[in-house]
Amino acid sequence: MMKTYHGSCHCGAVTFDAELDLTQSTYRCNCSICRRTRFWPAIAKADGFRLLTGETDLTKYVFNTRKNHHYFCKHCGVRAFGIGNETPIGKMVGVNVMCLEGVSEEELSRVPITYVDGLHDNWQNAPVFYSHL
Template sequence: MLKTYHGSCHCGAVTFEADLDLTQTSYRCNCSICRRNRFWPAVAKPENFRLLTGEDDLTLYVFNTKKNHHLFCKHCGVRCFGIGNETPMGTMYGVNLGCLDDVTDEELSRIPITYVDGRDDRWQSAPEFFTHL
C-alpha cells in the first residue's frame, strides 16, 4: 500500500515527497556508483515523486550509457534520488531510503532487499557476495 514519505538531503536544501510501498522490494547493487555511495533505493513511479525544494541545488552526474541520472545536492553531496530512464518499468525514481525523514528504524529493518549484480551487467541475479552492500 502506498504511503507518502518526506525526505531531504543532509543540509535540507533538497526536499521531496514520495508515495512508496515499503512492503515491496528495495535494491542494493554492486555497480561502481551504488557500491561507492551505498545507495539504497525504493522505486517510485514518476507520478509518485515530487521534488518540493532544491531543484537549483542539485547537480547531475551521468556516466557509461548516460541513461540514468544521478542527482546530488551540490552543498552537502547527498544523493536523495536518482532517475532511471530506461528500465523494465520505463522511467522510475530511485528514492534513497536513507534520506527519508519520517520512517522509523523498525520500518527500515523490515523492507525487503533484492541484491543485483550491476557490476557485471547481470541485473536479474544477485552477486556472489552481497552482505557488505
C-alpha cells in the same frame, strides 16, 4: 501499502515527496556508483515523485550509457534520488531510503532488499557476495 513519504538531503536544501510501498523490494547494487555511494533505492513511478525544493541545489551526474541520472546536493553531497530513464517499468525514480523522514529504525530493518549484480550487468541475479552492500 503505498504511502507518501517526505524526504530530504542532509542539509535540507533538497526536499521531496515520494509515493512508495516499503513492503515491496528495495535494491542494493554492486555497480560502481551504487557501491561507492551506498545508494539504497526504493522505486517510485515518475508521477509519484515530486521535487519540492532545491532544483538549483542539485548536481546531475551521468556516465556509461547515460540512461540513468544521479542527483547530488551541491552543499552536503547526499544522493537523495536518481532517475532511471529506460527501465522495465519505464521512467522511474530511485529514492534513497535513508533520506526518508519519519521511518523508524525498526521499520527500516523490515524493508525487503533485493541484491543485484550491476557490476557485471547481471541485473536479474544477486552477486556472489553481497552482505557488505
